[in-house]
Amino acid sequence: MQKEGFYCPLCSARVSSDDNSVVKLKGKLKSDKFSVIVNIDIPATPGKYGGAFPEGVFLEEGAEVEFICPHCKQSLTIEDNPSHSALFMVNEDGKKKIMAFNRTYGKHSSFVFSVDTKKLLASYGEDQNKYVEKFNKDINYFGF
Ligand SMILES: [Zn+2]
Numbered sequence: 152m153q154k155e156g157f158y159c160p161l162c163s164a165r166v167s168s169d170d171n172s173v174v175k176l177k178g179k180l181k182s183d184k185f186s187v188i189v190n191i192d193i194p195a196t197p198g199k200y201g202g203a204f205p206e207g208v209f210l211e212e213g214a215e216v217e218f219i220c221p222h223c224k225q226s227l228t229i230e231d232n233p234s235h236s237a238l239f240m241v242n243e244d245g246k247k248k249i250m251a252f253n254r255t256y257g258k259h260s261s262f263v264f265s266v267d268t269k270k271l272l273a274s275y276g277e278d279q280n281k282y283v284e285k286f287n288k289d290i291n292y293f294g295f
Contacts, residue, residue, distance in 0.1 A: 153247065155171060157174045157238045157239065157240055157250070158241065159220040159222060159223060159227070159238065159239070160239050160249070161220060161293055163239075164220065164222035166220065166238065173203070174193045174194075174238065175190065176220070177189070177190060177191065177218070177221045178219065181217065190221075191218070193252070197240070197250055210256040211256070213256065213257060214255070214256040216254050218236040228254065229292060229293075231292075233254075234253060234254060234285075236251065236254055237250065238250050238252075239266070247266050248265060249263070249292055250262070251263075251264070251286065259278050259279075260277075260278040260282050261275045262282075262286050264292075266295070269290060271283070274286075
């Protein structure tokens with residue numbers, strides 16, 4: 152049984168902190184003339200928002216973050232629904248689900264899906280209604 156926490160859907164590495172309180176990812180911030188990759192910690196509870204950025208990094212509402220796995224360095228953006236990134240979420244009981252979360256700073260939506268059926272199990276955040284329809288279609292999550 153996999154330990155409770157979050158995992159990269161591409162390389163299966165665990166991306167949760169040891170105490171399961173945060174998910175430790177990398178984020179690419181891009182402008183026309185530069186891009187930078189920073190550490191971003193996000194709350195490990197679906198429906199809780201507010202990423203922690205390194206000192207000196209400030210994002211304005213509407214800024215897009217390309218979340219990247221800190222282990223395999225691959226993008227976690229869902230190709231079929233690029234407004235969101237996705238991770239595997241393993242609950243206490245060992246059940247594995249998919250968690251999708253909004254990539255735009257200030258937008259609050261996250262969705263939890265069954266790995267087997269791809270059906271929506273739960274949704275969170277005040278912006279969820281704008282995105283839920285896109286998730287009600289057959290989405291390919293990184294080939295699974
Ligand atoms: Zn990975």
